[in-house]
Amino acid sequence: MKSDHRLRMVVLTLVFAAGSLTPLAPAYSQTQGMDRRDDRREDRQGARDTRQTGRQDAREDKAECKAGDEKSRAECRQDKRDTKQDAREDARDIKR
Secondary structure (H helix, E strand, O other): OHHHHHHHHHHHHHHHHHHHHOOOOOOOOOOHHHHHHHHHHHHHHHHHHHHHHHHHHHHHHHHHHHHOOOOOHHHHHHHHHHHHHHHHHHHHHHHO
């Protein structure tokens, strides 16, 4: 009885050891839908980067405008709005 129990334990141990030693092949389940989703994600990131760059450019333009004395504050503010709007339009074009 005791030897049967030991034999079962040894067999089970060997089965589990053999199963854990077999290398597992990496599984990649890329489908067309996943590829399209990745493409959209990259497009959104590109559009986001474009908008962020536009914001930074608008800040710099406004600071330069305010530093000079040629334009009023309202004109500098409008220039900043125009720069940001151009960046938004470029971002829309990237997403399409």
